[in-house]
Amino acid sequence: MADKAQIQEAIKAQGEVVRKLKADKASKEQIDEEVSKLLQLKAQIGGDEGKHVFVLKTPKGTRDYNPKQMAIREKVFNTIISCFKRHGAETIDTPVFELKETLTGKYGEDSKLIYDLKDQGGELLSLRYDLTVPFARYLAMNKITNIKRYHIAKVYRRDNPAMTRGRYREFYQCDFDIAGQYDPMIPDAECLRIVHEILSELELGDFRIKVNDRRILDGMFAACGVPDDKFRTICSSVDKLDKMPWEEVKNEIVKEKGLPEEVADQIGEYVRMQAGGMELAEQLLQDPKLSKSKAAVAGLTDIKLLFSYLQLFKVTDKVVFDLSLARGLDYYTGVIYEAILTQAGVAPIPAPQEANGSTGDDGPVSVGSVAGGGRYDGLVGMFDPKGRKVPCVGVSIGIERIFSIMEQKAEVSAEKVRTTETQVLVVSAQKNLLEERLKLTSELWEAGIKAEVLYKRNPKLLSQLQHCEETGIPLVAILGEQELRDGVVKLRNVASREEMDVSRADLVEEIRKRTPQS
Amino acid sequence: MADKAQIQEAIKAQGEVVRKLKADKASKEQIDEEVSKLLQLKAQIGGDEGKHVFVLKTPKGTRDYNPKQMAIREKVFNTIISCFKRHGAETIDTPVFELKETLTGKYGEDSKLIYDLKDQGGELLSLRYDLTVPFARYLAMNKITNIKRYHIAKVYRRDNPAMTRGRYREFYQCDFDIAGQYDPMIPDAECLRIVHEILSELELGDFRIKVNDRRILDGMFAACGVPDDKFRTICSSVDKLDKMPWEEVKNEIVKEKGLPEEVADQIGEYVRMQAGGMELAEQLLQDPKLSKSKAAVAGLTDIKLLFSYLQLFKVTDKVVFDLSLARGLDYYTGVIYEAILTQAGVAPIPAPQEANGSTGDDGPVSVGSVAGGGRYDGLVGMFDPKGRKVPCVGVSIGIERIFSIMEQKAEVSAEKVRTTETQVLVVSAQKNLLEERLKLTSELWEAGIKAEVLYKRNPKLLSQLQHCEETGIPLVAILGEQELRDGVVKLRNVASREEMDVSRADLVEEIRKRTPQS
Structure with a gap:
């Protein structure tokens, strides 16, 4: 291994190269290339606490698919x-x-x-x-x-x-x-x-x-x-x-x-x-x-x-x-x-x-x-x-x-690319309904419906709705004390915000009707 | 490179090893392993006409999927x-x-x-x-x-x-x-x-x-x-x-x-x-x-x-x-x-x-x-x-x-694994109907039907039917002079051998009815 001082010298010089490229508004590829060299030099001497620092990149000419x-x-x-x-x-x-x-x-x-x-x-x-x-x-x-x-x-x-x-x-x-x-x-x-x-x-x-x-x-x-x-x-x-x-x-x-x-x-x-x-x-x-x-x-x-x-x-x-x-x-x-x-x-x-x-x-x-x-x-x-x-x-x-x-x-395009095919998110408006949410989600999976539920005991309604907006889930099945008592689920269309009470027995059918099958 | 006579000696010895394993009914893996060594030796001296002989195998521990x-x-x-x-x-x-x-x-x-x-x-x-x-x-x-x-x-x-x-x-x-x-x-x-x-x-x-x-x-x-x-x-x-x-x-x-x-x-x-x-x-x-x-x-x-x-x-x-x-x-x-x-x-x-x-x-x-x-x-x-x-x-x-x-x-299992999803083979019983077969096949593709046609000008009816048996194609659409005159196609069920005349306009619908959609 090269002398530590030497490497630190090289890091300094390479840092200058990167700064100059950035100042010159060089192409992203050129900057990435030099940054990668810099990181590799840094990796040689380890991180702050002498901990090994990984160069977090894919090999040259390759990429992850997100x-x-x-x-x-x-x-x-x-x-x-x-x-x-x-x-x-x-x-x-x-x-x-x-x-x-x-x-x-x-x-x-x-x-x-x-x-x-x-x-x-x-x-x-x-x-x-x-x-x-x-x-x-x-x-x-x-x-x-x-x-x-x-x-x-x-x-x-x-x-x-x-x-x-x-x-x-x-x-x-x-x-x-x-x-x-x-x-x-x-x-x-x-x-x-x-x-x-x-x-x-x-x-x-x-x-x-x-x-x-x-x-x-x-x-x-x-x-x-x-x-x-x-x-x-x-x-x-x-x-x-x-x-x-x-x-x-x-x-x-x-x-x-x-x-x-x-x-x-x-x-x-x-x-x-x-x-x-x-x-x-x-x-x-x-x-x-x-x-x-x-x-x-x-x-x-x-x-x-x-x-x-x-x-x-x-x-x-x-x-x-x-x-x-x-x-x-x-x-x-x-x-x-x-x-x-x-x-x-x-x-x-x-x-x-x-x-x-x-x-x-x-x-x-x-x-x-x-x-x-x-x-x-x-x-x-x-x-x-x-x-x-x-x-x-x-x-x-x-x-x-x-x-x-x-x-x-x-x-x-104005249309957002969806990365999941989830048809419905099972949510609750009130606290302490995790078990009811899990039970309903499980029933939906059983029927072949693509369904998600947030992994929190008591998520806020807003954050549940936000998850739908972000991932393009078209429907929300809302459970509350009242719905449970009435044996219904409130089915909400995320885009139109329309809501309707659906009896538990008809829920699967209603979700199928309202979402594309694949 | 080793001396040619030496290699030929080695080939002879290795040939014996393979023959013995075969005589002893050794496992396929064992025989394959030794055959592979034999082929590699043979490759070193080239084939019959001094042509390079390829070792036709996948790397150790890998396989093709057929x-x-x-x-x-x-x-x-x-x-x-x-x-x-x-x-x-x-x-x-x-x-x-x-x-x-x-x-x-x-x-x-x-x-x-x-x-x-x-x-x-x-x-x-x-x-x-x-x-x-x-x-x-x-x-x-x-x-x-x-x-x-x-x-x-x-x-x-x-x-x-x-x-x-x-x-x-x-x-x-x-x-x-x-x-x-x-x-x-x-x-x-x-x-x-x-x-x-x-x-x-x-x-x-x-x-x-x-x-x-x-x-x-x-x-x-x-x-x-x-x-x-x-x-x-x-x-x-x-x-x-x-x-x-x-x-x-x-x-x-x-x-x-x-x-x-x-x-x-x-x-x-x-x-x-x-x-x-x-x-x-x-x-x-x-x-x-x-x-x-x-x-x-x-x-x-x-x-x-x-x-x-x-x-x-x-x-x-x-x-x-x-x-x-x-x-x-x-x-x-x-x-x-x-x-x-x-x-x-x-x-x-x-x-x-x-x-x-x-x-x-x-x-x-x-x-x-x-x-x-x-x-x-x-x-x-x-x-x-x-x-x-x-x-x-x-x-x-x-x-x-x-x-x-x-x-x-x-x-x-008694059920044959199909490797294609072809729904229908377009065939002719008489000669000189290639163009009619191609035309009909093209119409079927247009309608989203999975259809094949043999790449021969005048294939025998038997060899066309055999192709269906071998690959599990469930239906045959038969064209002949008579059918062309009548504007119909004879649709044959390969398994039951039942045949019926279907008007050209209804053909796509009849094929869909009789084959699984996927």
């Missing part, structure tokens, strides 16, 4: 899970950590962001980085060739989080995938229908779902004369088109990535085509260059088929075929898609990590992206000892961004 | 969460890891079981060991003095798991706690009422809830002449009374723990008293020795008060005051309780780690224990820089054991 955030989270999850169940999905769960080697070689450069566990003897372990690789491991390990499953769980990335932008090191992913050998584009179409249902039901405002196909991109790049080994890097340049004008992207392709200008111009002609639907695919199938690429033709034919199913699913109002959609992930082999919010009202929200996908480059995603996915037919085969493939298509809902939007909406 | 296990888990959670909500609880969530020092000094010897993360630069982190310490950290950090919250999440212990006994290194805890300064025994009584409700609703068979108080135990030990510094170790001997006869426990107290025989005999008189209710507390208040201990009198008075509330809550049929209940945890300061299943039908089920509590000794718990908890008024103060106390009382439901029991029950 009851209000949890209430919003639960609501969002319920909507999404209902949709997954409506489509016949099962769910699985996997451990929060995997053998280190299960994750090795799946995330390219981003592998450096994986949290490893300390070697305490035994196996080498890492926290999961996404849900897709554990899913592929699960399928290969259990020799499952057919499943429609969702998985909602936290994943871990040692990213440098810009917490102001809502990025965390511990965050939720919310994945739905269909694995199995099926006829083309049917499960793919269902994934898009699911995105459409979820975004509509969450009422996040208007949205658009862009669709493309890796084979079309590959065929297009080949047709334009991009060398095979540059497909990926050109892909990631193209992916920036929703955030920068073509001239800048072209500049990047020519200057940074070293392609001839005429190649870039040819790419430009394609990717700047107006997004469309089936007719755009039809038109491109007639394109003299693209029609020579087997990959492009296969992709375009499938896009046509996909749109015919999307019409039956009534979602073509929101889905567009967009040649400029690239998506960063390595493992996609067919259709890819991404949903973005288009409503002006949506505040600039952080890029969701999970919609950025699970492997490959760390490139930017569109502002407003709230879901993304695609077909990956090769991943499971990486785990199978004999390389047997299980074709998969899936979608990841950008749940953290959706939480942020919902939290913002709750913030500005 | 869809069937998840369906059971969801059902159990729903019952428990409904109960918590009925009692007005909020929920919070905390990160899966905490600063290492947050956990330091909270778990005594068991600290060695904490999973640390690798130091990759930045803060030193550990996986949470329970939910109670993060809860206390949360309260202190946010200066919360009043909350009623539940928290269901996984915790991590590097225990040597006996997987045959259902113990895991990653397992769920399911905690409900009431924090705040209230009048005595009211929140404590509610915790017991909650245990009673949950165990009744889960239909796990008959149960008993034992109650005692740390102050009574302390007073009793003092009265019998146990030195202060031996209270805890004698506590843990007494805790074994539900698994061994008094003579053995006495032997341990005298021979191993070195107390005089007459002291042990005096303890024996108390702890072998028939468990009772309020009258036992009354009787002990008259006891010449106990009545001299301030702690014992406070505890006994509170037990009496507790039972008076339990009577109002109508749970005294299952709750007994039992002087032999000790519980291992250090941090309890008042009432303690533990629920056990008493029905003969319950198979010997592994001791749940979580009901064993979160700190202190690793001692055995009663066979059949499914919930436990108590009052801990000092823990939050350990985190508060000024040592401000927030009194807490809580209960932990032994959820992993409950899962095991429910899984066993499902195993022997």
Whole structure:
């Protein structure tokens, strides 16, 4: 341990840093960061009486969810899970950590962001980085060739989080995938229908779902004369088109990535085509260059088929075929898609990590992206000892961004977010009625009514009513000497302040009538 | 890396070990363990074509939950969460890891079981060991003095798991706690009422809830002449009374723990008293020795008060005051309780780690224990820089054991566990009706019906019906040329094989009538 005087010196210096930041009105994150350092220094020398002082914080990049955030989270999850169940999905769960080697070689450069566990003897372990690789491991390990499953769980990335932008090191992913050998584009179409249902039901405002196909991109790049080994890097340049004008992207392709200008111009002609639907695919199938690429033709034919199913699913109002959609992930082999919010009202929200996908480059995603996915037919085969493939298509809902939007909406809304579902508070206006309150509360629980009672012998009526105001309990059941004698309970509506005497026998029914059931 | 020939030698030897175990019909766990070693050796030299071979397993002490296990888990959670909500609880969530020092000094010897993360630069982190310490950290950090919250999440212990006994290194805890300064025994009584409700609703068979108080135990030990510094170790001997006869426990107290025989005999008189209710507390208040201990009198008075509330809550049929209940945890300061299943039908089920509590000794718990908890008024103060106390009382439901029991029950039950909630499968008897199937399915989704359709252009009717049998889908909506012409759908009950034509307009209503809503 360092010398105590030294530490006290460091504390003094660090205190100055914090004071200066505060004086300069620095960002909350910056101040928090320095305060945390200060507290850690203080912890080293102990508190006033030499007592150990805890640094009261959660680890960097993580957060607690308070009851209000949890209430919003639960609501969002319920909507999404209902949709997954409506489509016949099962769910699985996997451990929060995997053998280190299960994750090795799946995330390219981003592998450096994986949290490893300390070697305490035994196996080498890492926290999961996404849900897709554990899913592929699960399928290969259990020799499952057919499943429609969702998985909602936290994943871990040692990213440098810009917490102001809502990025965390511990965050939720919310994945739905269909694995199995099926006829083309049917499960793919269902994934898009699911995105459409979820975004509509969450009422996040208007949205658009862009669709493309890796084979079309590959065929297009080949047709334009991009060398095979540059497909990926050109892909990631193209992916920036929703955030920068073509001239800048072209500049990047020519200057940074070293392609001839005429190649870039040819790419430009394609990717700047107006997004469309089936007719755009039809038109491109007639394109003299693209029609020579087997990959492009296969992709375009499938896009046509996909749109015919999307019409039956009534979602073509929101889905567009967009040649400029690239998506960063390595493992996609067919259709890819991404949903973005288009409503002006949506505040600039952080890029969701999970919609950025699970492997490959760390490139930017569109502002407003709230879901993304695609077909990956090769991943499971990486785990199978004999390389047997299980074709998969899936979608990841950008749940953290959706939480942020919902939290913002709750913030500005007049309606208070309730964190409990209590229907009624059992109160007394007079003293010495605790036993009667407990008895009535117990009767209500017995009948399945959500009921609370204050844990005081003789609480004031006012403080009982205040508890209702604060927590949004809509009804109060009031007991008094008179009510007990008459065999009634006074039922009070907290909002309207209306009161009525209800016979004890009818109380449950009256409460049910006056409160939402869930 | 070791020499390849050496590894091949080791593989050969290990292969023999596995073969021998299989020939000897060794336990699945033993075989799996050795197979895993074999696979790891094989992985070192690569697969057939020198391709890297993955060890396809989850880390030691962890497991995947398959869809069937998840369906059971969801059902159990729903019952428990409904109960918590009925009692007005909020929920919070905390990160899966905490600063290492947050956990330091909270778990005594068991600290060695904490999973640390690798130091990759930045803060030193550990996986949470329970939910109670993060809860206390949360309260202190946010200066919360009043909350009623539940928290269901996984915790991590590097225990040597006996997987045959259902113990895991990653397992769920399911905690409900009431924090705040209230009048005595009211929140404590509610915790017991909650245990009673949950165990009744889960239909796990008959149960008993034992109650005692740390102050009574302390007073009793003092009265019998146990030195202060031996209270805890004698506590843990007494805790074994539900698994061994008094003579053995006495032997341990005298021979191993070195107390005089007459002291042990005096303890024996108390702890072998028939468990009772309020009258036992009354009787002990008259006891010449106990009545001299301030702690014992406070505890006994509170037990009496507790039972008076339990009577109002109508749970005294299952709750007994039992002087032999000790519980291992250090941090309890008042009432303690533990629920056990008493029905003969319950198979010997592994001791749940979580009901064993979160700190202190690793001692055995009663066979059949499914919930436990108590009052801990000092823990939050350990985190508060000024040592401000927030009194807490809580209960932990032994959820992993409950899962095991429910899984066993499902195993022997005739009723199949469904892993999806699909109400209807849309099928066709003839070819070339994919588009019509998709269209109808989409209409059903639109109406909120849980509907599936096979992802094949022309699936056989038999394979469509088989899918229903396998997954428990109760209804089939059959489309054919004739039905399309007539504007009807043939609705078939999979179990009874009854069929009826339903007009398209009435289909949604008919499906709703014939399937459970959820």
